[in-house]
Amino acid sequence: MFGDLMGxxxxxxxxxxxxxxxxxxxxxxxxxxxxxDGLLKVTMTANRQLKSIAIDDALLEDKEQLEDYLLLVMNNAISRATAINEAELAAAAKDGLPNIPGMF
Structure with a gap:
């Protein structure tokens, strides 16, 4: 029993x-x-750390449009990064866990 527990x-x-x-x-x-349209680009890590933002000069003329673009693009980037993060962490955890019935 202790051997199984230690394992x-x-x-x-x-x-x-x-x-x-x-x-x-x-x-x-x-x-x-x-x-x-490629006017706004963001790069972040899969851990949702923002690395860069590139804004085309055309967006600098309209504050509301820029804000809308930022919200849309940032939320899409966060969603994609979160999906990658969760899938990778779940796979890492599942691969290393012992085979416990009903766990997965």
Whole structure:
């Protein structure tokens, strides 16, 4: 019984290590998102850290339009980054966890 418990504890520690390594790797995975017309572009990591924003000069003339573009493009980028983040972390955790019936 203790052998099984010790084995499971080892597997859990291994899973935790894999998740932490995946989190670090996701800092290097870049998500690019742009408006349909290409006037606004943002880049963020899969950990949802904003890296860059490129705004075409044409958008600088209309504050409301720029705000709308920022909201739309940023929300799309965050959604894509979140999907990548969750999928990668779930895969890392599942691969490292012991086979516990009903867990997955």
């Amino acid at each position: 499971m504890m080892g597997k859990l520690q291994e899973a935790q290590k894999k998740v932490e390594e995946t989190k670090k790797r996701l800092d290097t995975v870049l998500v690019d998102q742009q408006s349909n």
